[in-house]
Amino acid sequence: MAEYQYAGPRFAGNVALVTGGLNGIGRAVVERLAAEGCQVVVADIMDQAAGEASLAEIGDKAVYLRLNVCVEAEWEAAAAMIATRFGRLDILVANAGVGGVSPVRDIKFESWRHTMSVNLDGVFLSTKHCMDLLAASGASRRGGSSIINMSSSMGLNGLANASAYSASKGGVRLFSKSTAVEFAQMKLPVRVNSIHPGFVRTPLLVANASAEDVAFYERETPVGRLAEVDEIAAAIAFLASEDASYMTGSELVVDGGYNAH
Numbered sequence: 001m002a003e004y005q006y007a008g009p010r011f012a013g014n015v016a017l018v019t020g021g022l023n024g025i026g027r028a029v030v031e032r033l034a035a036e037g038c039q040v041v042v043a044d045i046m047d048q049a050a051g052e053a054s055l056a057e058i059g060d061k062a063v064y065l066r067l068n069v070c071v072e073a074e075w076e077a078a079a080a081m082i083a084t085r086f087g088r089l090d091i092l093v094a095n096a097g098v099g100g101v102s103p104v105r106d107i108k109f110e111s112w113r114h115t116m117s118v119n120l121d122g123v124f125l126s127t128k129h130c131m132d133l134l135a136a137s138g139a140s141r142r143g144g145s146s147i148i149n150m151s152s153s154m155g156l157n158g159l160a161n162a163s164a165y166s167a168s169k170g171g172v173r174l175f176s177k178s179t180a181v182e183f184a185q186m187k188l189p190v191r192v193n194s195i196h197p198g199f200v201r202t203p204l205l206v207a208n209a210s211a212e213d214v215a216f217y218e219r220e221t222p223v224g225r226l227a228e229v230d231e232i233a234a235a236i237a238f239l240a241s242e243d244a245s246y247m248t249g250s251e252l253v254v255d256g257g258y259n260a261h
């Protein structure tokens with residue numbers, strides 16, 4: 001019988017990149033990974049000095065990188081920086097995203113394109129430009145390196161007035177599955193999974209929801225409350241860890257039962 005032996009902090013010696021890591025779910029992921037020994041590169045759109053100041057309380061384990069996930073040249077620079085400064089990348093959490101609620105008739109094409117650009121192009125560019133670094137580091141981890149792409153409950157089911165957001169998150173779901181299969185067939189040691197939170201109490205949700213909307217979300221969620229960010233971060237840390245060594249191409253739903261009914 002295999003025996004479990006505690007081998008110390010799960011992410012000691014690992015390097016992670018978390019996009020959209022200054023706020024909300026991404027911030028909770030940064031804190032969780034750093035607390036478990038990971039060196040975390042935190043990418044976001046805030047300018048360099050303000051981003052660094054925002055991360056000061058986390059200490060040396062969190063390093064700020066200003067990166068707009070929609071801009072390919074910035075990804076090329078980011079991958080080069082990580083290679084030079086840290087020499088490896090074990091975990092990529094492609095979390096940056098934007099919300100938005102509108103009847104389809106009223107969505108401006110520009111706004112649709114912006115949603116797709118951040119939520120879906122950003123995920124594609126992150127994989128494309130980080131996969132070589134992840135593959136090189138994956139050989140030294142059970143199950144390989146890990147990509148966690150941020151989808152949503154709205155990437156599994158439709159919601160009125162959320163068509164652009166749902167379309168982008170549905171795209172993330174299947175991009176993740178396709179790359180998971182592709183990398184496995186290529187024998188690249190890189191796992192890819194998507195994560196599907198329900199309604200989470202974050203600036204993104206609060207900015208897009210009225211008090212009535214929040215009450216509706218609570219009613220629609222069987223456990224009767226919104227998720228807290230650390231509950232999503234815990235699930236992401238699991239997918240990032242060697243505990244998930246046999247998981248690739250899966251969709252991890254963390255939604256208080258929302259999609260179960």
Ligand SMILES: NC(=O)c1ccc[n+]([C@@H]2O[C@H](COP(=O)([O-])OP(=O)(O)OC[C@H]3O[C@@H](n4cnc5c(N)ncnc54)[C@H](O)[C@@H]3O)[C@@H](O)[C@H]2O)c1
Nearest residue numbers: 020023024025044068069096097152197199200202203204
């Ligand atoms: N809050 C929810 O209920 C919920 C539910 C399911 C999925 N999600 C997803 O989780 C992710 C994080 O959401 P959140 O609620 O924490 O949002 P948030 O607004 O609190 O944080 C999003 C972060 O992404 C950053 N960002 C936005 N555009 C960017 C860009 N172009 N380049 C780099 N960074 C950028 C923002 O600056 C911010 O720090 C998003 O992808 C969102 O769609 C959220």
